[in-house]
Amino acid sequence: MSFLELEDVQTYYGESHVLQGVTLDVEEQEIVALIGRNGVGKTTTLRSILQLTPPREGTIRYKGEEIGGKDTHEVSNDGIGWVPEERRMFGYLTVEENIRVAVKPDDDFEAQREYVYSLFPALDEFSEKEARNLSGGQQQMLAIARGMVGQNELLLVDEPSEGLAPMIVDQVVDALETASEDTTMVLVEQNFPLAMELADRFYLIDHGTVVESGSTEGVTADDERIRRYLSA
Numbered sequence: 001m002s003f004l005e006l007e008d009v010q011t012y013y014g015e016s017h018v019l020q021g022v023t024l025d026v027e028e029q030e031i032v033a034l035i036g037r038n039g040v041g042k043t044t045t046l047r048s049i050l051q052l053t054p055p056r057e058g059t060i061r062y063k064g065e066e067i068g069g070k071d072t073h074e075v076s077n078d079g080i081g082w083v084p085e086e087r088r089m090f091g092y093l094t095v096e097e098n099i100r101v102a103v104k105p106d107d108d109f110e111a112q113r114e115y116v117y118s119l120f121p122a123l124d125e126f127s128e129k130e131a132r133n134l135s136g137g138q139q140q141m142l143a144i145a146r147g148m149v150g151q152n153e154l155l156l157v158d159e160p161s162e163g164l165a166p167m168i169v170d171q172v173v174d175a176l177e178t179a180s181e182d183t184t185m186v187l188v189e190q191n192f193p194l195a196m197e198l199a200d201r202f203y204l205i206d207h208g209t210v211v212e213s214g215s216t217e218g219v220t221a222d223d224e225r226i227r228r229y230l231s232a
């Protein structure tokens, strides 16, 4: 039994059949990258796991339990965190307030705050700053921290390097590596070298289905298996 298992997952937006049978698995403590061209269904795979866009067919098992059909808040209570694309957060709230909003009502805010500040001590330093005044890298760190609130055991991270300068991307890599010591991770990332650097294994998605997979070890964008799917 794997930590997370997707079997023949089929997801639609209305009549549009986006995931056409995605099968993949993730082992505990792994970082698994989902790669592929724009619009092939990577974000939709994360949305399917979270039940934000519930699949119409197939199964999703998390720690051996079928989570298909659950509500998103139940999936979140099961310990699955999300770092959405574009770092959605409350710009006019402070860092600390953004963390507070992410803490579930039954959870101990103080304990959760201490937990995320221990993961990312830099956040503590600017805890009173409004999120909109943070740099892109700091915002991404806050987004990752919000995903880790609740000591989530699985973190789904969507395009963490998007729109960030290369120097800032290094900070984000550090933050993801720190987070990955505590959690299993599924990472959607357009920056191919970055995805290969961070992840243990990859799944290459094309037209809503997995077309290649394997260890990231030694894989480059010149690899013929990869190139034919990623180049335009």
Ligand SMILES: Nc1ncnc2c1ncn2[C@@H]1O[C@H](COP(=O)(O)OP(=O)(O)OP(=O)(O)O)[C@@H](O)[C@H]1O
Residues within 6 Å of the ligand: 013, 016, 018, 036, 037, 038, 039, 040, 041, 042, 043, 044, 045
């Ligand atoms: N809310 C939606 N309603 C209708 N179609 C959607 C919706 N969200 C995404 N799609 C379509 O579903 C397909 C897959 O989108 P998805 O966001 O999963 O792709 P992706 O691989 O993550 O690529 P990207 O990097 O562009 O986000 C695309 O054709 C997209 O236009």
